[in-house]
Amino acid sequence: MVRYLKYLTPLVVFLVVVWFLGRGLYLNPREVPSPLVDKPAPVFSVADLHRPERQFSSEKMMGQVWILNVWASWCRACRDEHPLFVDLGRKNIVPIVGLNYKDQRGDALEWLRALGDPYVASAYDVDGRVGMDFGVYGVPETYVIDKQGIIRYKHIGPVTAKSLETKVVALVKELQQ
Amino acid sequence: MKRALACLMLLSAVLAPPLLTAKEAALMAEDPVLEKRVMALAHELRCLVCQNQSLGDSHSDFAIDLRTEMREQMKQGKNDDQVVDFMVERYGDFIRFRPPVKSTTFLLWFGPFILLVIGAAVLFISLKKRKRSVKTTPLNDEERKRAEALLGDK
Numbered sequence: 001m002v003r004y005l006k007y008l009t010p011l012v013v014f015l016v017v018v019w020f021l022g023r024g025l026y027l028n029p030r031e032v033p034s035p036l037v038d039k040p041a042p043v044f045s046v047a048d049l050h051r052p053e054r055q056f057s058s059e060k061m062m063g064q065v066w067i068l069n070v071w072a073s074w075c076r077a078c079r080d081e082h083p084l085f086v087d088l089g090r091k092n093i094v095p096i097v098g099l100n101y102k103d104q105r106g107d108a109l110e111w112l113r114a115l116g117d118p119y120v121a122s123a124y125d126v127d128g129r130v131g132m133d134f135g136v137y138g139v140p141e142t143y144v145i146d147k148q149g150i151i152r153y154k155h156i157g158p159v160t161a162k163s164l165e166t167k168v169v170a171l172v173k174e175l176q177q
Numbered sequence: 178m179k180r181a182l183a184c185l186m187l188l189s190a191v192l193a194p195p196l197l198t199a200k201e202a203a204l205m206a207e208d209p210v211l212e213k214r215v216m217a218l219a220h221e222l223r224c225l226v227c228q229n230q231s232l233g234d235s236h237s238d239f240a241i242d243l244r245t246e247m248r249e250q251m252k253q254g255k256n257d258d259q260v261v262d263f264m265v266e267r268y269g270d271f272i273r274f275r276p277p278v279k280s281t282t283f284l285l286w287f288g289p290f291i292l293l294v295i296g297a298a299v300l301f302i303s304l305k306k307r308k309r310s311v312k313t314t315p316l317n318d319e320e321r322k323r324a325e326a327l328l329g330d331k
Binding site: 029030032033034035036102128132133134135137138 | 242265268269270
């Protein structure tokens with residue numbers, strides 16, 4: 001028995017190495033776990049996209065579950081995911097706030113006019129300061145924030161119909177109860 | 178010919194020292210000490226957009242924004258650790274090229290040494306075993322004669 005064990009060792013070592021390397025193939029290096037998940041969302045107050053003279057303050061959203069969607073008109077992937085948010089907005093399940101990130105106001109407004117505006121409010125983060133506080137590094141990004149103002153989920157990159165339904169909406173419904 | 182030219186251009190692009198953009202050059206001229214400090218620290222931090230580059234090497238908007246932020250914070254008198262903490266709070270430990278030692282990174286830091294100790298132990302034990310298995314059997318007369326013949330008679 002012990003004799004055979006000796007010959008099995010290289011095989012076992014090999015399988016362990018294969019497991020580690022194989023797992024690496026299926027990890028997405030773009031998805032960096034955010035340290036902000038389960039921490040209070042940064043409170044921000046910036047100009048409203050539609051009405052420059054008014055301010056949008058994130059404190060207004062306290063007490064309800066809400067989604068923050070970071071987007072820009074120059075971002076190709078935002079265009080891909082946008083119809084999904086338009087659909088979600090129509091369903092009136094959860095308020096979606098748009099954070100327009102490092103964009104031109106005119107371009108952003110034109111974009112919303114052409115593709116639809118699912119946002120209950122749009123914040124205009126012209127210099128990307130709010131984005132920096134949220135740790136944004138790849139637009140689009142989507143955050144689910146609970147009634148206490150804690151970030152419960154962060155999605156990096158465009159959402160898909162499936163990820164929006166199974167991750168975002170499912171979590172929203174759970175948090176709303 | 179065209180190809181050779183293209184190769185030459187590519188080579189010169191690779192070998193040329195990284196050129197400063199006009200804006201960076203202006204910043205360098207304005208306060209070289211601060212700018213050196215910003216760049217030194219920026220080389221310790223990962224650009225999350227172009228992951229294999231540091232914030233110091235990258236020309237992406239993301240890296241430029243973060244360098245601007247670092248510069249502002251340093252101007253306000255924050256030390257390097259405080260600036261790094263600001264980045265880690267927002268982007269996580271991944272932004273650091275040198276991960277901190279903590280429970281989740283224990284294997285990363287000490288794994289190689291653990292493997293080294295295991296390897297040394299295995300080597301030591303197997304060498305000892307081998308030594309024990311080699312039996313010293315004295316030669317008999319016939320063997321001794323043969324050995325002498327082979328070694329040449331004296």
